Amino acid sequence: MGNGTETELKKCTILSSIIDNKYRAQIPEIVDRIANSCSDKKCFDHVDAAIIPSRESMIDIIDLIKDVLFPGYFGDQTVDRSILPYHIGNEVTILFERLSKQITDSIIHECGRYEENCAECIERGQEETLKFLEKIPYIRSMLASDVIAAYDGDPAAKSYDEIIFSYPGIFAMTVYRSAHELHRQGISIIPRIMTEHAHSLVGIDIHPGARIGEGFFIDHGTGVVIGETCRIGKNVRVYQGVTLGSLSFPKDETGNLIRGEKRHPTIEDDVIVYSNATILGGDTVIGARSVIGGNVWLTRSVPPDTKVVIEEPHLIFKEKH
Amino acid sequence: MGNGTETELKKCTILSSIIDNKYRAQIPEIVDRIANSCSDKKCFDHVDAAIIPSRESMIDIIDLIKDVLFPGYFGDQTVDRSILPYHIGNEVTILFERLSKQITDSIIHECGRYEENCAECIERGQEETLKFLEKIPYIRSMLASDVIAAYDGDPAAKSYDEIIFSYPGIFAMTVYRSAHELHRQGISIIPRIMTEHAHSLVGIDIHPGARIGEGFFIDHGTGVVIGETCRIGKNVRVYQGVTLGSLSFPKDETGNLIRGEKRHPTIEDDVIVYSNATILGGDTVIGARSVIGGNVWLTRSVPPDTKVVIEEPHLIFKEKH
Amino acid sequence: MGNGTETELKKCTILSSIIDNKYRAQIPEIVDRIANSCSDKKCFDHVDAAIIPSRESMIDIIDLIKDVLFPGYFGDQTVDRSILPYHIGNEVTILFERLSKQITDSIIHECGRYEENCAECIERGQEETLKFLEKIPYIRSMLASDVIAAYDGDPAAKSYDEIIFSYPGIFAMTVYRSAHELHRQGISIIPRIMTEHAHSLVGIDIHPGARIGEGFFIDHGTGVVIGETCRIGKNVRVYQGVTLGSLSFPKDETGNLIRGEKRHPTIEDDVIVYSNATILGGDTVIGARSVIGGNVWLTRSVPPDTKVVIEEPHLIFKEKH
Numbered sequence: 001m002g003n004g005t006e007t008e009l010k011k012c013t014i015l016s017s018i019i020d021n022k023y024r025a026q027i028p029e030i031v032d033r034i035a036n037s038c039s040d041k042k043c044f045d046h047v048d049a050a051i052i053p054s055r056e057s058m059i060d061i062i063d064l065i066k067d068v069l070f071p072g073y074f075g076d077q078t079v080d081r082s083i084l085p086y087h088i089g090n091e092v093t094i095l096f097e098r099l100s101k102q103i104t105d106s107i108i109h110e111c112g113r114y115e116e117n118c119a120e121c122i123e124r125g126q127e128e129t130l131k132f133l134e135k136i137p138y139i140r141s142m143l144a145s146d147v148i149a150a151y152d153g154d155p156a157a158k159s160y161d162e163i164i165f166s167y168p169g170i171f172a173m174t175v176y177r178s179a180h181e182l183h184r185q186g187i188s189i190i191p192r193i194m195t196e197h198a199h200s201l202v203g204i205d206i207h208p209g210a211r212i213g214e215g216f217f218i219d220h221g222t223g224v225v226i227g228e229t230c231r232i233g234k235n236v237r238v239y240q241g242v243t244l245g246s247l248s249f250p251k252d253e254t255g256n257l258i259r260g261e262k263r264h265p266t267i268e269d270d271v272i273v274y275s276n277a278t279i280l281g282g283d284t285v286i287g288a289r290s291v292i293g294g295n296v297w298l299t300r301s302v303p304p305d306t307k308v309v310i311e312e313p314h315l316i317f318k319e320k321h
Numbered sequence: 322m323g324n325g326t327e328t329e330l331k332k333c334t335i336l337s338s339i340i341d342n343k344y345r346a347q348i349p350e351i352v353d354r355i356a357n358s359c360s361d362k363k364c365f366d367h368v369d370a371a372i373i374p375s376r377e378s379m380i381d382i383i384d385l386i387k388d389v390l391f392p393g394y395f396g397d398q399t400v401d402r403s404i405l406p407y408h409i410g411n412e413v414t415i416l417f418e419r420l421s422k423q424i425t426d427s428i429i430h431e432c433g434r435y436e437e438n439c440a441e442c443i444e445r446g447q448e449e450t451l452k453f454l455e456k457i458p459y460i461r462s463m464l465a466s467d468v469i470a471a472y473d474g475d476p477a478a479k480s481y482d483e484i485i486f487s488y489p490g491i492f493a494m495t496v497y498r499s500a501h502e503l504h505r506q507g508i509s510i511i512p513r514i515m516t517e518h519a520h521s522l523v524g525i526d527i528h529p530g531a532r533i534g535e536g537f538f539i540d541h542g543t544g545v546v547i548g549e550t551c552r553i554g555k556n557v558r559v560y561q562g563v564t565l566g567s568l569s570f571p572k573d574e575t576g577n578l579i580r581g582e583k584r585h586p587t588i589e590d591d592v593i594v595y596s597n598a599t600i601l602g603g604d605t606v607i608g609a610r611s612v613i614g615g616n617v618w619l620t621r622s623v624p625p626d627t628k629v630v631i632e633e634p635h636l637i638f639k640e641k642h
Numbered sequence: 643m644g645n646g647t648e649t650e651l652k653k654c655t656i657l658s659s660i661i662d663n664k665y666r667a668q669i670p671e672i673v674d675r676i677a678n679s680c681s682d683k684k685c686f687d688h689v690d691a692a693i694i695p696s697r698e699s700m701i702d703i704i705d706l707i708k709d710v711l712f713p714g715y716f717g718d719q720t721v722d723r724s725i726l727p728y729h730i731g732n733e734v735t736i737l738f739e740r741l742s743k744q745i746t747d748s749i750i751h752e753c754g755r756y757e758e759n760c761a762e763c764i765e766r767g768q769e770e771t772l773k774f775l776e777k778i779p780y781i782r783s784m785l786a787s788d789v790i791a792a793y794d795g796d797p798a799a800k801s802y803d804e805i806i807f808s809y810p811g812i813f814a815m816t817v818y819r820s821a822h823e824l825h826r827q828g829i830s831i832i833p834r835i836m837t838e839h840a841h842s843l844v845g846i847d848i849h850p851g852a853r854i855g856e857g858f859f860i861d862h863g864t865g866v867v868i869g870e871t872c873r874i875g876k877n878v879r880v881y882q883g884v885t886l887g888s889l890s891f892p893k894d895e896t897g898n899l900i901r902g903e904k905r906h907p908t909i910e911d912d913v914i915v916y917s918n919a920t921i922l923g924g925d926t927v928i929g930a931r932s933v934i935g936g937n938v939w940l941t942r943s944v945p946p947d948t949k950v951v952i953e954e955p956h957l958i959f960k961e962k963h
Contacts, residue, residue: 027454043458046485047405136679158830166834259477294939312939319947320948345768356731365715366712368723513807514807520864521843567797618936
């Protein structure tokens with residue numbers, strides 16, 4: 001490219017910043033139309049509405065929770081035993097401040113309570129936050145069982161540290177196990193924001209309502225879907241692309257979806273589900289110690305100690321011409 | 322771990338910052354080799370090239386667009402009705418500034434116009450930005466239909482707000498519907514940067530060239546691929562892992578790929594496509610109100626009101642020894 | 643919503659910040675319990691441990707590497723030929739500083755060497771960093787072949803620039819090709835942190851230990867899994883959802899997993915693997931120029947020039963009642 005062009009390029013860059021903005025003059029009219037489009041009831045806005053939890057704040061809070069659950073692994077600080085109580089004390093205090101704000105906002109948002117007793121909402125926000133913090137040692141021990149399950153289930157794993165640092169399944173479980181506890185406390189919106197954040201980062205979609213026992217290992221994980229009413233036992237292992245989903249959506253007599261009913265399968269202890277298998281239905285029970293092969297599509301129950309494999313589909317081998 | 326070790330650790334940390342950098346001396350030679358490797362024509366650089374749109378800026382712009390499309394939901398500010406016009410006015414003005422810079426850069430980059438009439442490019446950049454802003458009320462109403470479709474299609478959805486806050490499919494559609502309008506205006510690079518950003522966040526890969534009617538709902542979504550020349554009607558619902566793809570790649574007589582031809586299927590109104598189904602080919606038409614079952618692999622058309630399910634593959638149940 | 647409510651809302655917001663924090667008083671007790679839960683050996687912490695590599699720093703370093711590998715494409719600066727050596731010189735110097743810190747930390751962490759000869763670890767950290775920087779021209783040429791393969795393999799690709807800017811497969815390969823070189827040098831933890839970062843961004847999970855020849859193209863990519871001991875030849879193309887995985891996990895006589903053995907398939911030159919195909923096993927070899935159809939499940943070898951397609955499963959077409 002010649003010098004002439006380079007000069008032209010520079011001229012263009014300068015021009016670009018000084019050229020007359022004749023189109024800017026039309027902005028006010030556009031703004032009017034956009035603002036008015038909010039009032040035609042066909043669009044969604046969140047104007048004049050109650051305080052709402054913030055997605056951005058929840059993402060920061062997830063980082064804090066991760067650091068409290070695995071002290072010394074994340075963050076830029078080396079932690080030694082002597083300062084550990086201060087370190088955790090500091091993090092838990094910040095966590096209390098931030099999480100209680102979000103939980104309170106979600107309570108106020110949910111019940112529209114601001115027309116009633118506002119102080120009660122705020123108090124409940126703090127109470128629920130404390131209840132969550134009290135569960136941290138329990139969540140830690142559950143996650144420790146998940147880390148050990150990953151090491152025992154993956155020959156590519158070199159150390160526990162590598163798993164905690166880099167395994168997407170552990171991140172998904174860290175977020176899910178925290179969100180699930182908030183979900184059990186009846187907190188709305190926040191648990192789903194949390195698990196959808198993990199879903200967006202690692203492609204593993206676990207509804208906060210699912211119940212999952214200790215020692216759960218998700219390998220690779222992209223595309224895994226675990227539905228709201230799943231019940232999963234201890235030491236279960238699933239691979240990428242596994243769906244534990246619903247088979248049909250019951251509707252009430254007026255044609256509206258019935259929400260909350262058990263629609264997703266039950267997986268008993270020590271089951272392995274290989275990649276891209278799909279297990280559907282609220283009455284489907286996979287018996288303990290069973291192995292579900294890759295690509296299997298299951299909509300009925302399986303007794304304990306069963307191995308289910310797909311009959312290998314006939315492959316056609318052709319010589320390329 | 323004993324105190325000796327801790328002391329050693331500290332010594333090591335200090336040493337690490339003062340140790341003689343004898344390897345640094347070799348950096349200039351490495352830099353030379355890297356810089357020279359740019360001129361051997363086998364590598365890609367973007368040196369001496371025209372202004373280019375910035376991926377980072379486009380990500381900020383997507384956040385702005387999201388806030389204009391769903392006022393009050395995102396961002397850290399509560400919006401009330403009285404200040405709504407100012408709020409939107411402010412956001413739209415910033416959006417105009419930033420987006421017109423990116424669009425202008427993409428126009429300059431695309432046509433290599435800087436050798437010609439630079440002012441014209443800049444003017445077209447602003448004109449196209451304005452054209453896009455004018456479509457915002459339309460995009461909002463399309464997205465509102467998508468939110469309603471999500472609520473009507475998912476028993477796990479608790480409220481419209483939860484859907485807007487956390488559903489990956491709504492985020493993907495927000496970005497796709499915006500990028501599609503820019504794509505229709507003939508803007509290059511930017512629409513694809515936008516949809517690939519959404520793809521990276523939520524695992525849903527919609528080409529900005531696809532045409533999608535109102536009330537489109539993608540549930541879970543990880544692994545969904547919707548190709549460039551798809552045509553999708555109204556009120557269609559698809560699940561995770563669904564591919565609407567191409568069957569073969571026609572080449573011209575010189576063996577080069579023919580670009581732009583219709584290679585992806587047409588999905589008519591009110592169709593449901595369950596998880597991991599694959600529908601391929603530019604001549605494939607799925608008739609209105611049809612239901613395509615999970616894991617189905619389809620390369621031919623289906624008449625309206627048809628239910629297509631895979632013949633359940635034979636499963637082998639073995640007792641584990 | 644009436645004014646009364648708005649006033650109530652404002653009151654509530656103010657109250658929320660002044661209300662008595664009676665729950666705060668319980669934090670110290672909770673902190674104690676959390677800190678103690680670290681010592682029961684059932685939880686993981688990284689307290690009193692050696693310096694560890696930082697995930698956050700590695701993400702910054704990946705951005706730097708990307709900019710050195712594709713000068714002028716990313717970042718906010720237009721680069722022209724005359725300043726190119728300074729630009730690269732500056733970036734490579736920063737890269738050396740930051741990467742050598744992380745590599746050193748990973749070496750110290752890995753060998754627990756801080757009890758021995760600390761200076762040696764630090765020296766090796768710098769030496770390995772330099773070794774990596776020397777490979778940059780090679781990595782660039784490999785990536786250039788990947789970009790060309792993407793253009794030649796995707797009719798939707800409009801330009802090389804669009805591919806470099808926005809294709810998730812190119813990002814995954816940029817990170818993998820860099821991480822693989824560090825992995826070959828025996829650096830621990832860091833390569834896996836790098837590829838898991840890419841996995842999290844684009845849903846493509848390539849183990850840094852896999853060996854992949856030039857001209858590799860991953861289209862769409864979500865759900866792709868390429869295992870640790872894969873061997874992939876030149877000009878191979880794979881689509882979304884393809885798994886190149888292991889068939890079984892050999893254990894030693896004490897029941898522990900054997901790590902490091904070849905468990906993943908070999909793919910020879912010029913092979914194409916279509917979406918959601920699964921190829922498993924360390925002894926499985928896909929011969930050169932073969933084409934593996936979508937959804938195929940393969941656990942045995944295929945001779946060169948073979949086309950393998952799944953026998954189309956019987957579809958049941960029902961008229962909807």
